[in-house]
Amino acid sequence: MTVIGNEKVRKALRYAIPFGLIPATVALSATAFGEKRYLILSLGIAVMAIMLFMAGIEKKNIGSRRMVMVAVMTALAVIGRFIPLFKPITALCVMAAMYLGAEAGFLCGALSVLISNIYFGQGPWTPFQMLGFGLIGLFAGYLSKPLLKSRVLLVGYGVIAGIAYSMMMDVWTVLWYNGSLDGSLYLTAIVSALPYTVLYAVSNVGFLLLLRKPMGEKLGRIKLKYGV
Amino acid sequence: MREFTDGNPIAVAVYYLCVTVITMFTMNPIVILISLVASAVNYALYAKGGIRPHLFSIALFLILAVINPLINHNGMTVLFYLNERPITMEAALYGITAAGMTVAALYWLRAFGKAMTADKLLYLFGRLSPKISLILSMAIRYVELMRNRWRKIQTAQKALGLYDDGNLIDAMRGRARVLSILISWVLENGIITAESMEARGYGSGRRSSFRLFRFRGRDLLIIAVSIALATVGIVGLSYASIDWYPAIKTNLDAPISIIGYIGFGILAILPTIINTKEAIRWRYLISES
Numbered sequence: 001m002t003v004i005g006n007e008k009v010r011k012a013l014r015y016a017i018p019f020g021l022i023p024a025t026v027a028l029s030a031t032a033f034g035e036k037r038y039l040i041l042s043l044g045i046a047v048m049a050i051m052l053f054m055a056g057i058e059k060k061n062i063g064s065r066r067m068v069m070v071a072v073m074t075a076l077a078v079i080g081r082f083i084p085l086f087k088p089i090t091a092l093c094v095m096a097a098m099y100l101g102a103e104a105g106f107l108c109g110a111l112s113v114l115i116s117n118i119y120f121g122q123g124p125w126t127p128f129q130m131l132g133f134g135l136i137g138l139f140a141g142y143l144s145k146p147l148l149k150s151r152v153l154l155v156g157y158g159v160i161a162g163i164a165y166s167m168m169m170d171v172w173t174v175l176w177y178n179g180s181l182d183g184s185l186y187l188t189a190i191v192s193a194l195p196y197t198v199l200y201a202v203s204n205v206g207f208l209l210l211l212r213k214p215m216g217e218k219l220g221r222i223k224l225k226y227g228v
Numbered sequence: 229m230r231e232f233t234d235g236n237p238i239a240v241a242v243y244y245l246c247v248t249v250i251t252m253f254t255m256n257p258i259v260i261l262i263s264l265v266a267s268a269v270n271y272a273l274y275a276k277g278g279i280r281p282h283l284f285s286i287a288l289f290l291i292l293a294v295i296n297p298l299i300n301h302n303g304m305t306v307l308f309y310l311n312e313r314p315i316t317m318e319a320a321l322y323g324i325t326a327a328g329m330t331v332a333a334l335y336w337l338r339a340f341g342k343a344m345t346a347d348k349l350l351y352l353f354g355r356l357s358p359k360i361s362l363i364l365s366m367a368i369r370y371v372e373l374m375r376n377r378w379r380k381i382q383t384a385q386k387a388l389g390l391y392d393d394g395n396l397i398d399a400m401r402g403r404a405r406v407l408s409i410l411i412s413w414v415l416e417n418g419i420i421t422a423e424s425m426e427a428r429g430y431g432s433g434r435r436s437s438f439r440l441f442r443f444r445g446r447d448l449l450i451i452a453v454s455i456a457l458a459t460v461g462i463v464g465l466s467y468a469s470i471d472w473y474p475a476i477k478t479n480l481d482a483p484i485s486i487i488g489y490i491g492f493g494i495l496a497i498l499p500t501i502i503n504t505k506e507a508i509r510w511r512y513l514i515s516e517s
Contacts, residue, residue, distance in 0.1 A: 040249065054360055055357075057359065057360070058359050069415065070363055071362075072418050076374070079374060107360070111364055114349075118341070118344075121338065124248075177295075177330070178326075185299060214408055219415075222415050
């Protein structure tokens with residue numbers, strides 16, 4: 001966050017957002033607003049969470065080689081979103097995370113959504129999608145050792161990621177429509193989104209199995225050759 | 229002629245943020261009506277082609293307005309029974325308001341999306357975070373580059389006789405091979421790009437952007453006016469209230485709320501005002517010469 005020049009202010013913000021600003025937003029919306037607007041609350045927190053992650057990445061020294069590789073993976077994910085029905089975006093984020101680290105996974109997920117939404121339409125759903133795919137990439141990065149070893153775990157991760165993403169976006173749909181999370185509406189949303197959930201899970205698993213070997217070889221080779 | 233969206237991206241983003249957040253924040257029918265009309269007019273100025281770009285919004289509005297009374301059976305005034313479930317007036321009116329809110333917010337966001345092209349997005353992010361902005365700009369460039377190289381590889385493969393479109397399995401295999409070559413090529417090339425960047429002193433200074441957006445007095449004025457009007461609107465709105473269930477109970481006409489509506493109304497038609505003013509000035513200048 002170079003927009004804030006002072007190092008001390010930056011450091012203060014890094015602690016103020018998670019420990020001060022986010023709880024304050026929650027408390028304010030729970031008490032001050034008569035009608036509880038969970039949508040605006042969750043939107044604000046999603047944006048703050050993304051900013052926190054990005055600020056953390058900004059601070060870290062990733063190295064320009066790794067950054068270029070993240071850009072390549074992001075571009076592939078953006079192009080992949082143009083494939084009708086089956087989207088390889090999760091698979092590509094997971095691959096990026098496994099070979100280039102958790103931050104790379106987060107960036108690949110979040111930024112590919114941001115870029116592809118220039119074509120598909122930006123909206124209040126953008127932060128949620130960014131956070132959703134970003135977290136899928138981040139966790140894949142933390143679990144990279146077992147995921148690299150076992151194919152079964154990788155398939156499991158793909159299925160869970162698809163279901164979790166779909167359910168998270170259903171929360172968003174209900175919040176957008178209703179303002180608060182209504183149980184029966186949420187159930188309706190989950191049921192009506194079931195075909196998409198299945199589609200996500202199937203395409204995640206399919207692309208992960210398809211890309212695991214060839215993509216892994218390429219990324220591994222580049223890592224070995226240039227010491228990324 | 230400098231239209232509203234030709235200003236500094238920061239000013240444009242602040243304006244759209246203010247107006248969209250207020251629209252999404254409220255269930256006040258008056259504000260939503262103002263927002264819906266203003267956003268539709270604003271979008272219509274961008275989208276040429278008559279009614280066609282609006283068909284989606286109209287369909288969405290109708291669907292969303294119908295869903296709520298079908299799912300939600302709260303409310304005292306029963307209009308009629310459907311499958312022995314009461315359809316209430318309160319739920320129907322709530323559905324219409326919620327649908328209006330959704331469609332208005334979507335109109336604002338679509339106009340915002342049209343205004344924020346990739347170079348403006350990069351400019352905004354470049355200020356916030358140079359690293360993210362670099363990855364963003366490279367990824368956007370790679371999308372085009374990869375399409376270009378895909379074509380090149382395909383042509384080469386065809387010339388080698390390794391690519392056959394007639395047979396489905398062969399075509400799939402050919403695509404997979406092209407993809408594999410493409411990824412290797414782009415990754416290797418990316419490393420060279422990184423070396424070159426470092427050799428030229430990447431990261432040693434503040435990041436510049438390809439397009440220079442000057443920050444003019446007008447941009448500062450737009451930001452100040454947007455924030456001031458949004459504040460007036462939010463304060464006014466906080467004095468208005470509406471309870472939907474079990475019976476509709478409104479308190480929408482407090483004097484301070486009316487000032488809030490006027491403030492929000494001016495905010496909502498701000499781009500239309502600026503564009504009209506610029507268009508009139510343009511005409512005037514043409515007729516002068």
